[in-house]
Amino acid sequence: MSDAADLYQELILQHSRTPRHFGPLPQATHTAAGDNPLCGDRYQIRVQVDENGIIRDGAFEGVGCAISKASGSLLLDAVIGHSRDEFERLFQDFHAVVRGDEQSPAAIARLGKLAAFAGIWKYPARVKCAILCWHALRGALAGEHSATTE
Amino acid sequence: MEPSTGILPPMNKPAPQPLDPVAIRREFACYRQAGAPLVYLDSASSSLKPDCVIDAVANHYRQTPANIHRGLYPMSEAATAAYENAREQVRRFINAAAREEVIFTSGTTDAINLVAHGFGNALQAGDEILITGLEHHANIVPWQLLRERRGIVLKVVPITPAGEVDPTDFRAALGPRTRLAAFTAVSNALGTETPVAELVALARAAGAATLVDAAQAMACCPVDVQAWGCDFLAFSGHKLFGPNGVGVLYGRRERLEAMNPFKGGGDMIRAVTYERTTYNDLPYKFEAGTPPIAAAVGLGAAIQWVEELGLPRIATHEAALVAAAIEQLAALPGVELVGRPRRRRSIVSFQLAGIHPHDAGTILGTNGIAVRAGHHCAQPLMDYLGLPATIRASFSVYNTPEDITALLAGIRRTQEILG
Ligand SMILES: Cc1ncc(COP(=O)(O)O)c(C=O)c1O
Numbered sequence: 001m002s003d004a005a006d007l008y009q010e011l012i013l014q015h016s017r018t019p020r021h022f023g024p025l026p027q028a029t030h031t032a033a034g035d036n037p038l039c040g041d042r043y044q045i046r047v048q049v050d051e052n053g054i055i056r057d058g059a060f061e062g063v064g065c066a067i068s069k070a071s072g073s074l075l076l077d078a079v080i081g082h083s084r085d086e087f088e089r090l091f092q093d094f095h096a097v098v099r100g101d102e103q104s105p106a107a108i109a110r111l112g113k114l115a116a117f118a119g120i121w122k123y124p125a126r127v128k129c130a131i132l133c134w135h136a137l138r139g140a141l142a143g144e145h146s147a148t149t150e
Numbered sequence: 151m152e153p154s155t156g157i158l159p160p161m162n163k164p165a166p167q168p169l170d171p172v173a174i175r176r177e178f179a180c181y182r183q184a185g186a187p188l189v190y191l192d193s194a195s196s197s198l199k200p201d202c203v204i205d206a207v208a209n210h211y212r213q214t215p216a217n218i219h220r221g222l223y224p225m226s227e228a229a230t231a232a233y234e235n236a237r238e239q240v241r242r243f244i245n246a247a248a249r250e251e252v253i254f255t256s257g258t259t260d261a262i263n264l265v266a267h268g269f270g271n272a273l274q275a276g277d278e279i280l281i282t283g284l285e286h287h288a289n290i291v292p293w294q295l296l297r298e299r300r301g302i303v304l305k306v307v308p309i310t311p312a313g314e315v316d317p318t319d320f321r322a323a324l325g326p327r328t329r330l331a332a333f334t335a336v337s338n339a340l341g342t343e344t345p346v347a348e349l350v351a352l353a354r355a356a357g358a359a360t361l362v363d364a365a366q367a368m369a370c371c372p373v374d375v376q377a378w379g380c381d382f383l384a385f386s387g388h389k390l391f392g393p394n395g396v397g398v399l400y401g402r403r404e405r406l407e408a409m410n411p412f413k414g415g416g417d418m419i420r421a422v423t424y425e426r427t428t429y430n431d432l433p434y435k436f437e438a439g440t441p442p443i444a445a446a447v448g449l450g451a452a453i454q455w456v457e458e459l460g461l462p463r464i465a466t467h468e469a470a471l472v473a474a475a476i477e478q479l480a481a482l483p484g485v486e487l488v489g490r491p492r493r494r495r496s497i498v499s500f501q502l503a504g505i506h507p508h509d510a511g512t513i514l515g516t517n518g519i520a521v522r523a524g525h526h527c528a529q530p531l532m533d534y535l536g537l538p539a540t541i542r543a544s545f546s547v548y549n550t551p552e553d554i555t556a557l558l559a560g561i562r563r564t565q566e567i568l569g
Contacts, residue, residue, distance in 0.1 A: 013567070039508055039539065065508045125512075126512060
């Protein structure tokens with residue numbers, strides 16, 4: 001049995017079972033929904049950005065598959081404490097790898113823990129799961145739904 | 151013919167031999183060529199194609215690739231004859247009264263859209279169209295588009311908790327302005343078989359026309375449009391062991407004659423001037439442009455293949471498989487069946503507790519088990535059930551009890567990995 005073991009790695013399974021940063025964020029400055037009606041995945045992602053453009057804190061909540069949930073968890077792990085610009089660079093790097101456009105060992109290594117998603121391009125139907133929270137965060141930072149009611 | 155043994159009185163109808171799925175698999179290249187065992191449990195999406203269908207399509211292109219109804223030369227005449235022969239095969243298969251009532255379309259979706267235009271565009275604001283809570287998007291969205299065009303009212307008969315359409319609810323939803331009741335014969339998401347004849351009779355008594363979505367019914371149920379009494383019936387070739395790109399709209403002659411064409415172009419006209427066009431006779435009035443000729447010929451071959459296997463034998467085979475699947479799935483911890491219809495065709499939908507259907511579908515898929523995981527193009531039904539998606543296994547002539555064993559092993563493996 002192959003079990004999609006390259007996809008459901010231990011790190012991804014851990015983060016899907018017990019996602020980090022999962023819940024509300026009352027002090028959020030930016031928020032957006034990440035919605036994939038095709039899968040029924042739906043998350044709300046929230047971040048608190050300071051005046052220097054540093055993502056001070058972040059959280060997400062909602063429902064979805066193991067891949068989308070683990071991706072949201074690892075995404076927030078990676079970007080909290082970093083600037084918006086750094087997030088944007090990571091977004092580009094992550095996208096290039098998960099879509100399979102860039103698979104060099106150096107590019108994968110640059111992703112740190114997020115390298116766990118490097119094999120997902122072999123499952124084209126699942127790539128959208130891995131990038132759902134990323135698009136939500138990018139939307140939130142771009143001011144789409146930036147007025148938070150929290 | 152076997153000689154009579156002389157012991158038993160000769161029977162008019164000998165008990166049919168059960169289907170032999172292992173022998174049937176030999177007629178399918180994708181089983182012969184599969185490196186690893188192929189556990190194909192997604193025939194409700196599209197059935198696999200037997201060699202005879204592939205050969206019929208290929209031979210058509212090899213021998214008579216000319217266009218139809220146009221050429222005055224033998225190859226075109228042969229192509230026309232093959233295409234019209236396929237129409238006659240469809241007519242017999244669904245027991246339509248006349249070949250003019252059989253229109254080739256590109257599929258179920260196209261057929262329903264044809265009715266939404268040809269029949270629907272003649273409706274008035276406030277006229278009602280009735281569908282059920284089981285419908286595929288193909289039998290929802292064309293009516294919503296019609297609502298935008300004509301201001302019709304789209305009403306939905308709710309389903310019961312078991313996932314059935316209760317004729318009492320159906321009758322209650324029919325009203326003096328119901329012009330059409332459009333409903334599925336078999337739910338692609340839950341497997342429910344609806345009481346088609348009864349629903350048609352209720353709709354007719356209320357003065358409404360009827361459209362039966364038979365996409366999921368053709369490969370497992372005997373379909374008889376005259377016995378059902380429906381005005382329209384739609385299906386796709388690719389779910390009936392036939393090629394993609396061809397489907398059928400059956401329409402009762404009076405209905406079709408009263409309708410305007412859906413698409414305009416060649417073949418559907420008798421005479422064209424810039425001032426006016428007279429439309430061709432049935433069925434050509436609704437077959438604008440060059441139709442899917444080879445695919446229609448392939449569909450004819452598929453129908454012949456199904457007739458040779460025998461629909462009653464197919465139904466018996468699939469009923470045994472789906473019953474076994476339900477029993478074994480229900481006994482497996484962490485498995486929740488979705489829908490408990492009393493009359494079911496060869497489809498079963500389920501959930502794995504705490505596991506998203508797409509994760510399950512991916513793990514099953516990499517283990518060679520092809521199931522569908524998703525909303526099955528029935529989002530309103532999924533919303534009603536409160537589920538984003540389900541896992542669906544569907545059974546066909548080539549499936550075996552071992553396929554169910556493999557599915558169960560795959561589910562246990564999925565639960566181990568993701569649980
Ligand atoms: C019940 C039902 N209706 C309609 C359709 C649409 O068929 P097609 O995509 O071949 O047009 C399907 C296909 O999944 C179906 O299952």
